[in-house]
Amino acid sequence: MVYKSAILGCGPRAEFHIRAYEGLDEIELVCLCDMRADRLSNYGERFNVGRLYQDLESMLEKERPDILHIVAPPSVREEPIEMAAEYGVRGVIVEKPLALNPKQAAKIKEIAARTGIKIALNTQRRYFQTIKDLKSILDEGKIGSVEWIRCVTKGNILSMGPHMVDLLFHFTGDNFPMSVWAAANGINGRDYGHPAPANMLMRYVFPDGVTAYCEDAEDAVGTPGETDFWQHLEFNIWGSEGRAWWVQNKEWGYQSYNMPSPFIKETSWDASDIPGQREFTRAMAAWLDGREVHLNNLDTALMEFNAIMAAFLSAQSGVPVTLPAQIPVGIVELLEAGLR
Numbered sequence: 001m002v003y004k005s006a007i008l009g010c011g012p013r014a015e016f017h018i019r020a021y022e023g024l025d026e027i028e029l030v031c032l033c034d035m036r037a038d039r040l041s042n043y044g045e046r047f048n049v050g051r052l053y054q055d056l057e058s059m060l061e062k063e064r065p066d067i068l069h070i071v072a073p074p075s076v077r078e079e080p081i082e083m084a085a086e087y088g089v090r091g092v093i094v095e096k097p098l099a100l101n102p103k104q105a106a107k108i109k110e111i112a113a114r115t116g117i118k119i120a121l122n123t124q125r126r127y128f129q130t131i132k133d134l135k136s137i138l139d140e141g142k143i144g145s146v147e148w149i150r151c152v153t154k155g156n157i158l159s160m161g162p163h164m165v166d167l168l169f170h171f172t173g174d175n176f177p178m179s180v181w182a183a184a185n186g187i188n189g190r191d192y193g194h195p196a197p198a199n200m201l202m203r204y205v206f207p208d209g210v211t212a213y214c215e216d217a218e219d220a221v222g223t224p225g226e227t228d229f230w231q232h233l234e235f236n237i238w239g240s241e242g243r244a245w246w247v248q249n250k251e252w253g254y255q256s257y258n259m260p261s262p263f264i265k266e267t268s269w270d271a272s273d274i275p276g277q278r279e280f281t282r283a284m285a286a287w288l289d290g291r292e293v294h295l296n297n298l299d300t301a302l303m304e305f306n307a308i309m310a311a312f313l314s315a316q317s318g319v320p321v322t323l324p325a326q327i328p329v330g331i332v333e334l335l336e337a338g339l340r
């Protein structure tokens, strides 16, 4: 079966969702929606998509897509998901972050539980070939059992943070961490689009004893030599028998104690994003077919969101927080007020 899909939002990120359709036979992109006529007609012409809408409900009513991509700012999440479910959409691919606050996340959870709509959070790196290769190395025990992880990125915890936390969960086998202890300072304002602390340090402890030190900060050391702010995303993983690493736009590799020299392969953002996005989107078709659950399914995304909000709670209260955490509805405002 070939599924029909639609995209809501024709901003910069949508270009990569659209270009990922080349060579994707399971899903056909049939229409686009953006309230901004200039962006809509630009993408319609550039990518040869003829059916264009400025209003989501009109598009859903007329086109009845199976899959909707929501490539809109994070304030635009639960309403289009609910509307999509009403018009028979079966799968939603929603850009990160899942939500800006616990209320939005709870509403998305409720809609999914009530309607059965399948939701995948667009933290697409799990589908990068270099991440798959590194995950295989870890699963095969090439560095022994994982003991300690350091990860770092620069964009704040709700902009780049969801990608970092998603890979952290992936590398640790989607085991929910037991606790987080976090500190925060500074705040990125509403104009940033993803308001959150400018700088955060987090220590997550996992049930099997793995400890992760995560730095998500404008002023983080990041990846030495990297000049592009958004390319700072790096993992270093120490195991009982070696070490592995993944640096978003440079290299990944591993070395176990019995190897005379490390295994190193190049990584490139430009060469990874569209192929990874393509496999991510393809995985939605497999999920709708009932063949395989999407790696970035809503349950996982909600666990990751809880881990991020628990870090907010820890930073706000100054003490470690046990996970999964009961998050006060107003935690974002509480933390922001304290940081201003």
Ligand SMILES: NC(=O)c1ccc[n+]([C@@H]2O[C@H](COP(=O)([O-])OP(=O)(O)OC[C@H]3O[C@@H](n4cnc5c(N)ncnc54)[C@H](O)[C@@H]3O)[C@@H](O)[C@H]2O)c1
Pocket: 008, 009, 010, 011, 012, 013, 014, 033, 034, 035, 036, 039, 054, 055, 056, 071, 072, 073, 074, 076, 095, 096, 097, 122, 123, 124, 159
């Ligand atoms: N996964 C990644 O690697 C990655 C990379 C960049 C951005 N993103 C995420 O993608 C999302 C979108 O980013 P962007 O930079 O393209 O955003 P943007 O704000 O520039 O574009 C979003 C578009 O959606 C349209 N829109 C919003 N609400 C609408 C509605 N109700 N009806 C019709 N149109 C509507 C806006 O007019 C706008 O053109 C963000 O959440 C961002 O964090 C993800």
